[in-house]
Amino acid sequence: xxxxxxxxxxxYIICGLAGVILLLFIFDIIQFVKISGLxxxxxxxxxxxxxxxxxxxxxxxxxxTELKEVQNKNSKDIEMIFRRLKATYQxxxxxxxxxxxxxxxxxxxxxxxxDERDNGFLINSVHSTTAGTYTYVKKITDGLxxxxxxxxxxxxxxxxxxxQEKQDRHLQIGEAHATFIFLRPVFKEMIWGxxxxxxxxxxxxxxxxxxxxxxxxxxxxxxCIVETREKSEYSGKKLSKLWQDNKELWGKSGKAxxxxxxxxxxxAETDLSIQVHPDDxxxxxxxxxxxxxxxxWYVADAKEGATIVIGHNAKNKEELHKYxxxxxxxxxxxxxxxxxxxxxxxxxxxxxxxxxxTVILETxxxxxxxxxxxxxxxLQDGKPRELHIDKCFDVITCPFEEKEPVHRAEKTYEDxxxxxxxxxxxxxxxxxxxxxxxxxxxxxxxxxxxSVLEGEGVIISENGDKYDIKKGEHFILxxxxxxxxxxxxxxLIISGCTK
Numbered sequence: 061x062x063x064x065x066x067x068x069x070x071x072y073i074i075c076g077l078a079g080v081i082l083l084l085f086i087f088d089i090i091q092f093v094k095i096s097g098l099x100x101x102x103x104x105x106x107x108x109x110x111x112x113x114x115x116x117x118x119x120x121x122x123x124x125t126e127l128k129e130v131q132n133k134n135s136k137d138i139e140m141i142f143r144r145l146k147a148t149y150q151x152x153x154x155x156x157x158x159x160x161x162x163x164x165x166x167x168x169x170x171x172x173x174x175d176e177r178d179n180g181f182l183i184n185s186v187h188s189t190t191a192g193t194y195t196y197v198k199k200i201t202d203g204l205x206x207x208x209x210x211x212x213x214x215x216x217x218x219x220x221x222x223x224q225e226k227q228d229r230h231l232q233i234g235e236a237h238a239t240f241i242f243l244r245p246v247f248k249e250m251i252w253g254x255x256x257x258x259x260x261x262x263x264x265x266x267x268x269x270x271x272x273x274x275x276x277x278x279x280x281x282x283x284c285i286v287e288t289r290e291k292s293e294y295s296g297k298k299l300s301k302l303w304q305d306n307k308e309l310w311g312k313s314g315k316a317x318x319x320x321x322x323x324x325x326x327x328a329e330t331d332l333s334i335q336v337h338p339d340d341x342x343x344x345x346x347x348x349x350x351x352x353x354x355x356x357w358y359v360a361d362a363k364e365g366a367t368i369v370i371g372h373n374a375k376n377k378e379e380l381h382k383y384x385x386x387x388x389x390x391x392x393x394x395x396x397x398x399x400x401x402x403x404x405x406x407x408x409x410x411x412x413x414x415x416x417x418t419v420i421l422e423t424x425x426x427x428x429x430x431x432x433x434x435x436x437x438x439l440q441d442g443k444p445r446e447l448h449i450d451k452c453f454d455v456i457t458c459p460f461e462e463k464e465p466v467h468r469a470e471k472t473y474e475d476x477x478x479x480x481x482x483x484x485x486x487x488x489x490x491x492x493x494x495x496x497x498x499x500x501x502x503x504x505x506x507x508x509x510x511s512v513l514e515g516e517g518v519i520i521s522e523n524g525d526k527y528d529i530k531k532g533e534h535f536i537l538x539x540x541x542x543x544x545x546x547x548x549x550x551x552l553i554i555s556g557c558t559k
Contacts, residue, residue, distance in 0.1 A: 512532065
């Protein structure tokens with residue numbers, strides 16, 4: 061071997077060429093395997109076809125093209141069916157309930173679609189730890205489906221509601237209730253009344269002695285008429301009738317025998333009597349089954365120097381008896397100054413009186429039971445008004461204890477708007493809303509009573525329905541109303557039954 065000779069270089073060149081040839085051979089083998097595999101795949105794809113390989117490939121390509129055309133047609137058919145569904149089934153909702161609880165079931169969902177006659181179908185998917193998962197479709201006729209369910213509860217904000225009939229255990233499906241139920245107030249003339257309801261709210265009052273506006277009431281002594289702003293089956297009905305006939309509007313609260321709340325505007329030109337109200341238990345026994353009267357006041361207007369009576373100074377029933385025997389009512393009562401925007405919660409058994417120069421928005425139980433303790437020796441039709449001394453003594457709480465109402469935290473917005481919860485008790489809750497520009501709210505009670513005390517604006521439902529509202533208007537947002545917006549510059553009081 062020569063170190064600097066040609067023999068050494070030639071050997072390396074020969075070895076390099078041999079390596080390249082070997083690599084090319086291996087590559088050819090790999091390509092042969094790939095082609096063989098591809099050929100077998102094509103043969104499998106074209107199995108059953110006749111002719112050359114080219115003809116077979118062309119035939120398979122035509123089949124694929126035809127399948128794509130069918131797929132496109134199916135997509136168009138599905139889209140058309142979907143459009144028909146949207147046009148035919150005008151009510152749709154998703155509900156959740158605790159299915160098959162006896163088998164360890166979990167929360168399940170049911171989808172319903174109904175036409176204008178409440179006919180349609182229900183699609184249900186049940187998930188059970190023992191029965192597995194299965195889906196079924198049930199036909200719905202007149203809003204009823206033969207489906208046995210555990211006790212259901214509609215998910216908040218869903219567009220609809222249901223209830224389970226106790227007897228036949230059928231599922232009754234109802235549409236979303238985004239209807240605004242406006243009401244025609246009932247006015248009451250009172251010995252202490254005046255003209256403030258006309259002066260402040262532009263009501264057409266019956267006389268210059270008008271003391272009360274029963275704004276949202278289903279009580280037999282002042283039953284409001286429904287006045288919807290569009291054609292509706294509800295329009296012209298009394299609210300008590302709507303309560304009895306249209307349970308779908310009220311949620312679980314609709315189980316009560318009577319509409320549970322009453323909203324009043326009270327205009328006191330002069331002082332109301334010093335009075336007290338019974339609780340449910342006492343009223344049931346002594347007032348022919350009536351509800352008692354828990355109430356609260358939001359001061360909508362007050363003249364300078366105005367006062368109200370809240371509570372008394374008797375330490376016990378003996379002292380109360382002496383005050384009453386001596387007719388020392390001035391010494392008995394606690395009189396405090398009041399201004400616009402103040403709020404007071406009046407429990408049964410609390411001595412109280414609205415005094416002259418104030419206008420009060422009162423939210424109360426649906427009751428008209430009042431026991432007068434003292435009426436300033438006034439005459440009505442030449443006679444003193446009836447007092448109820450014995451019943452007052454029975455129900456007045458001794459001693460009086462001043463309490464701060466239980467309420468939730470206040471919510472403020474960047475534009476200065478405020479939602480201030482005023483009280484939450486076992487019967488109702490009440491909130492004050494100040495709208496500077498816009499406020500978005502979610503219905504938190506089965507149904508919501510709304511009173512506009514100042515300003516004007518619009519209310520917009522989740523599905524886009526919009527109504528102008530202004531000072532002095534009162535209406536109800538029924539069950540299932542969901543999310544709504546208030547826009548404008550206004551002050552409102554909203555209330556509803558505590559869940």
